[in-house]
Amino acid sequence: MAWINGTTIAMVLFAIGxxxxxxxxxxxIKLLALGLIxxxxxxxxxxxxxxxxxxxxxxxxxxxxxxxxxxxxxxxxSAIVINFAILALSxxxxxxxxxxxxxxxxxxxxxxxETEKATLGSQNLATISGSDETEGRP
Amino acid sequence: MKRTIRTxxxxxxxxxxxxxxxxxxxxxxxxxRPDDTILLAERTGASNLVAAVxxxxxxxxxxxxxxxxxVAVIGVRFYLSHRPSTARPVPIPESHVIQASAQxxxxxxxxxxxxxxxxxxxSPGGGFSGGVVAASGLLLCVMSIGLDxxxxxxSGAGIERLEWGLPMMIVAVCVLPTAFSRPILSNLLPIGEAxxxxxxxxxxxxxxxxxxxxxxxxxxxxxxxxxxxxxx
Amino acid sequence: MxxxxxxxxxxFLGMAAIAWKACARATLIIALLADIGLVALYFSxxxxxxxxxxxxxxxxxxxxxxxxDSLALDFLLLTVLLEAAVLIYLWRQRLHPTxxxxxxxxxxxxxxxxxxxxxxxxxxxxxxLTLVSFLLVAYDRRTFQIWASLKYLILASIGMSxxxxxxxxxxxxxxxxxxxxxxxxxADNPQAGWIPLAAALLTAGVAVKAGILIFSLWLPDAHxxxxxxxxxxxxxxxxxxxxxxxxxxxxxFPLGPTLKILGTITGIGGAxxxxxxxxxxxxxxxxxxSQIGYLLIGMSVPxxxxxSGVLAxxxxxxxxxxxxxxxxxxxxxxxxxxxxxxxxxxRHRIPLRTRSALLLGTLAIxxxxxxxxxxxxxxxxxxxxxxxSQIVLILLGIGTAASFAxxxxxxxxxxxxxxxxxxxxxxxxxxxPIILFLPIERALFGTAFxxxxxxxxxxxxxxxxxxxxWLVYRIHRRLRVRPSERLFRLEPAIFAxxxxxxxxxxxxxxx
Numbered sequence: 050m051a052w053i054n055g056t057t058i059a060m061v062l063f064a065i066g067x068x069x070x071x072x073x074x075x076x077x078i079k080l081l082a083l084g085l086i087x088x089x090x091x092x093x094x095x096x097x098x099x100x101x102x103x104x105x106x107x108x109x110x111x112x113x114x115x116x117x118x119x120x121x122x123x124x125x126x127s128a129i130v131i132n133f134a135i136l137a138l139s140x141x142x143x144x145x146x147x148x149x150x151x152x153x154x155x156x157x158x159x160x161x162x163e164t165e166k167a168t169l170g171s172q173n174l175a176t177i178s179g180s181d182e183t184e185g186r187p
Numbered sequence: 188m189k190r191t192i193r194t195x196x197x198x199x200x201x202x203x204x205x206x207x208x209x210x211x212x213x214x215x216x217x218x219x220r221p222d223d224t225i226l227l228a229e230r231t232g233a234s235n236l237v238a239a240v241x242x243x244x245x246x247x248x249x250x251x252x253x254x255x256x257x258v259a260v261i262g263v264r265f266y267l268s269h270r271p272s273t274a275r276p277v278p279i280p281e282s283h284v285i286q287a288s289a290q291x292x293x294x295x296x297x298x299x300x301x302x303x304x305x306x307x308x309x310s311p312g313g314g315f316s317g318g319v320v321a322a323s324g325l326l327l328c329v330m331s332i333g334l335d336x337x338x339x340x341x342s343g344a345g346i347e348r349l350e351w352g353l354p355m356m357i358v359a360v361c362v363l364p365t366a367f368s369r370p371i372l373s374n375l376l377p378i379g380e381a382x383x384x385x386x387x388x389x390x391x392x393x394x395x396x397x398x399x400x401x402x403x404x405x406x407x408x409x410x411x412x413x414x415x416x417x418x419x
Numbered sequence: 420m421x422x423x424x425x426x427x428x429x430x431f432l433g434m435a436a437i438a439w440k441a442c443a444r445a446t447l448i449i450a451l452l453a454d455i456g457l458v459a460l461y462f463s464x465x466x467x468x469x470x471x472x473x474x475x476x477x478x479x480x481x482x483x484x485x486x487x488d489s490l491a492l493d494f495l496l497l498t499v500l501l502e503a504a505v506l507i508y509l510w511r512q513r514l515h516p517t518x519x520x521x522x523x524x525x526x527x528x529x530x531x532x533x534x535x536x537x538x539x540x541x542x543x544x545x546x547x548l549t550l551v552s553f554l555l556v557a558y559d560r561r562t563f564q565i566w567a568s569l570k571y572l573i574l575a576s577i578g579m580s581x582x583x584x585x586x587x588x589x590x591x592x593x594x595x596x597x598x599x600x601x602x603x604x605x606a607d608n609p610q611a612g613w614i615p616l617a618a619a620l621l622t623a624g625v626a627v628k629a630g631i632l633i634f635s636l637w638l639p640d641a642h643x644x645x646x647x648x649x650x651x652x653x654x655x656x657x658x659x660x661x662x663x664x665x666x667x668x669x670x671x672f673p674l675g676p677t678l679k680i681l682g683t684i685t686g687i688g689g690a691x692x693x694x695x696x697x698x699x700x701x702x703x704x705x706x707x708x709s710q711i712g713y714l715l716i717g718m719s720v721p722x723x724x725x726x727s728g729v730l731a732x733x734x735x736x737x738x739x740x741x742x743x744x745x746x747x748x749x750x751x752x753x754x755x756x757x758x759x760x761x762x763x764x765x766r767h768r769i770p771l772r773t774r775s776a777l778l779l780g781t782l783a784i785x786x787x788x789x790x791x792x793x794x795x796x797x798x799x800x801x802x803x804x805x806x807x808s809q810i811v812l813i814l815l816g817i818g819t820a821a822s823f824a825x826x827x828x829x830x831x832x833x834x835x836x837x838x839x840x841x842x843x844x845x846x847x848x849x850x851x852p853i854i855l856f857l858p859i860e861r862a863l864f865g866t867a868f869x870x871x872x873x874x875x876x877x878x879x880x881x882x883x884x885x886x887x888x889w890l891v892y893r894i895h896r897r898l899r900v901r902p903s904e905r906l907f908r909l910e911p912a913i914f915a916x917x918x919x920x921x922x923x924x925x926x927x928x929x930x
Contacts, residue, residue, distance in 0.1 A: 068197045108224075127252040139573065244481045
C-alpha cells in the first residue's frame with residue numbers, strides 16, 4: 050500500500066504525541082510524548098523524498114541506481130543531537146520539581162507553584178538546591 | 188466529565204493537524220542532483236556523502252550542534268551537582284554473569300565505537316554514533332566495576348579539562364584554514380585519494396574530535412544522573 | 420569570512436571562560452571590544468570584508484550563506500549595546516564561569532542568527548537559543564523559575580518540531596535551503612499547492628519563539644521569573660530573533676494578512692493583560708507581547724518605509740525595555756518585591772538614579788515626542804495608509820499608555836538621596852540611544868526619518884494618545900476587571916499552539 054510510508058507514520062506519531070502531551074498529567078509521560086513528537090519530525094524529514102528503490106549514499110554506487118539524498122540525513126543528525134539535549138535537560142528539571150513537590154502530577158505542581166507565588170510574592174520562593182549557591186545572581 | 192471532554196478535544200485537534208499536513212502534502216518525485224554528488228566527493232574526498240555534507244558543506248550547522256550538546260552537558264552538571272549526592276551507593280550487580288560478560292563485551296564495544304568514529308567518512312557512522320557507542324561501553328563498565336572506580340580513573344586522566352578543551356579545538360580547526368589562505372570552515376588538511384582512509388584527513392580529524400567530545404559528554408551526563416539521582 | 424568569525428569569537432571566549440575560571444570577566448571585556456571593532460568595520464572604508472559570504476567557500480545550493488543586510492546590522496548594533504549595558508550592570512557582582520559561558524553563547528547565537536540566510540541553520544541556532552535561555556531563566560533555581568523554564572522548553576520544542584516539518588516540505592519542493600533559492604521558486608509559481616502548508620508550518624513554529632500571543636503563552640512567566648539582566652536580554656533581544664526569522668520568511672512567502680491578524684491579537688491581548696497586572700516585571704513582559712504585535716502589524720504594511728520603521732522600533736524597544744528591566748531589578752534589590760503597590764509604598768528607599776531610569780524608560784515607552792519611542796513609532800504611523808492598521812496602532816499606543824499610567828505614583832513624592840545604585844552607568848549607556856536616537860537612525864537609514872518625525876501632527880497625535888491612555892487607566896481602575904490567567908498554564912498553552920497552527924493554515928489557504 051503506497052500510502053503507508055514514512056510521512057504518514059510520522060504524522061500519526063505526531064498526533065499521538067500531541068494528544069498524550071495534552072491529556073496525560075504525569076510529567077514524565079509528557080516528556081516521553083515530547084520525544085515522540087520530536088522523533089516524528091525527524092522521520093518526516095528523512096522520508097519526504099524517499100522511494101524504496103533508492104540506496105545508501107555511499108560511493109561507489111553501481112550504475113543506474115539512485116542514491117538517497119544525503120542532505121536530509123545530515124540535517125537529521127543535528128536534529129537527533131538536539132532532541133537528546135532537550136530530553137536530558139527537561140528530565141533534569143522534572144527531577145528537581147518532583148523532588149521538591151513529591152509528586153509527578155503536572156496539575157498539582159502547577160497549583161503548588163501558583164499558590165506559593167501568590168502567598169509569598171513571586172521573588173521570595175524557596176530555592177530548590179540545598180545550599181544557597183547562587184553566585185552570579187544579578 | 189471535564190477530563191473526557193478535554194481528551195476528545197485534544198484527540199480531535201491532533202488528528203486535525205495530522206490530516207492538514209497529510210492531505211495537503213504534494214511532493215514532486217525528484218531524484219537528487221548528480222552534480223552535487225560529484226562535487227561533494229571531489230571537494231571533501233570522503234566516500235560517505237553524509238559525512239561530506241555534515242562535516243564539509245554544512246560544517247557551520249554541525250558546529251552549533253556540538254555547542255547544543257555542550258550546553259546540555261553543562262546544564263545537567265550545573266543543575267544537578269548542587270544537590271547532595273545520593274546516600275544509597277550505586278549497586279554493583281551481584282550477578283557474576285554480568286561481570287563476566289562485561290569483560291568479554293567491553294573491548295568489542297569500544298573497538299566498535301572507535302571504528303565508527305575513525306571510518307565514518309568511508310562507511311556509515313561518524314563521530315556522533317561512535318561516541319555514543321563508546322559511552323554505552325563505559326556504562327557497561329560502570330555496571331561491572333562500580334561507579335566510583337570508573338569515575339576516579341577517568342577523572343585522574345584529566346577528562347574534565349579535555350571536555351572544555353575539545354569545543355575550543357573544534358572551533359580552532361574551523362578557523363585555522365585562514366592560515367593557509369583558505370576560507371573559514373573549509374578543509375584544514377589537504378585531500379588525498381578519495382575512498383582511502385586518509386583520503387579526507389580533515390573530516391577524519393573532525394570526526395575524531397566530535398567522537399571524543401560526545402563520549403566525554405555522554406559519560407558526564409550519565410555519571411551525574413546516576414550519582415545525583417535523588418529520591419521521590 | 421569575517422561574518423562567520425563574529426559568533427565564533429563568542430563561542431571560543433565562552434569556552435575559555437570555563438576552562439580558565441579566573442579570567443571569566445576578561446573574556447566578557449575581550450568579546451565586547453572585538454564586537455565593537457568588527458561592527459565598526461562596517462562604517463569604515465574596508466567594509467567590503469563584511470560582504471556576503473558562503474561558509475567554507477561552498478557557494479552552491481548545498482552550502483550556508485551569511486549576509487550582513489540592514490536587518491542584520493540593526494540587530495548587531497542592538498546586541499553590542501545590550502552587551503555593554505549588561506556587562507556594566509553585572510560588573511560588581513560575583514560572576515560564575517557557567518553564567519559567563521551561557522551569556523557568551525547567547526550573544527554568539529543571536530549574532531549568528533541575524534547573519535544567517537539558511538533555513539536549517541536558523542533551526543539549529545534557534546534551538547541553541549532556546550536551550551541557553553532556558554538554562555539562564557532558571558539560574559537561581561527557584562521553583563517558579565524552574566516551572567516557567569520547563570514550560571518554555573516544552574512549548575519551544577513542539578514549535579521547533581513543527582518548524583522542522585515545514586523545512587522538510589520546503590526542501591522537498593525547492594531542493595535547497597537558502598532563502599535566495601526559495602524566493603526564486605516561490606516567485607516562479609506563487610499558487611503552488613505546497614506554499615500555504617509550508618508557510619503555515621514555518622510561521623507556527625517560529626511564532627512560539629517570536630512572542631505571538633496564542634503561541635507564546637510561556638512568555639509572561641519566563642520573562643518575569645528570570646534574573647534582571649537575563650530578563651533584559653530576553654525581552655529586548657532574544658524575542659526579536661523570532662521576529663527576525665518572521666521578517667525573512669515574509670520576504671519569500673506571502674504572509675501579509677496573517678501577520679496583520681496575529682499582530683492585532685497579540686497587541687491588543689498583551690495590552691489588556693498588561694493593564695491589569697500588578698507586578699512590575701510581569702507587566703513589562705506582557706507589554707513586550709504587545710510591542711511584538713506592533714512590529715508584526717508594521718511588517719504587514721507593504722508601503723515603503725514601513726520596514727525601516729519596524730527595524731528602528733525594534734532597536735528602540737530593545738533599548739528602553741532593557742533599561743526598564745535593569746532598573747526594575749535594581750529596585751527589587753532594594754525593596755525586596757516587584758509588586759507595584761509595594762514599590763509605590765517604599766519608593767523613598769529606591770535610589771534616585773533608579774527612579775529616574777524608570778521615569779526615562781516610561782516616557783520613552785509611551786511614545787512622548789522627544790524620546791526614541793516617538794521617533795521610532797512616527798514613521799510607521801505615517802507610512803500606514805490602511806485605516807484598519809492605523810486604528811490598531813493607535814489602540815496599541817493607548818493600551819501602552821494605560822498600562823504604564825499605574826507607575827505615575829512611583830515618580831511623585833519624596834526625593835531623598837538614598838544610597839547609590841551601583842549599576843547606574845549601565846542606565847547611561849542605554850539612555851544614550853533613547854535620547855540621541857535621531858542621529859543614530861539617520862546615520863543608519865538615511866533621510867527616510869526626517870520628514871515624518873518633524874511633523875507637528877504626529878507629535879500632537881502622540882501626546883493625545885498618551886492622554887487618552889491615562890483616562891482609560893482611570894476608567895479601568897474603577898471597573899476592576901481582571902482577565903483570567905488560567906490560559907497561561909501548560910496544557911492550555913499546548914492546545915492553543917495546535918489551534919493556532921490550524922488557524923494560520925486556514926488563513927494562508929483561503930485568504
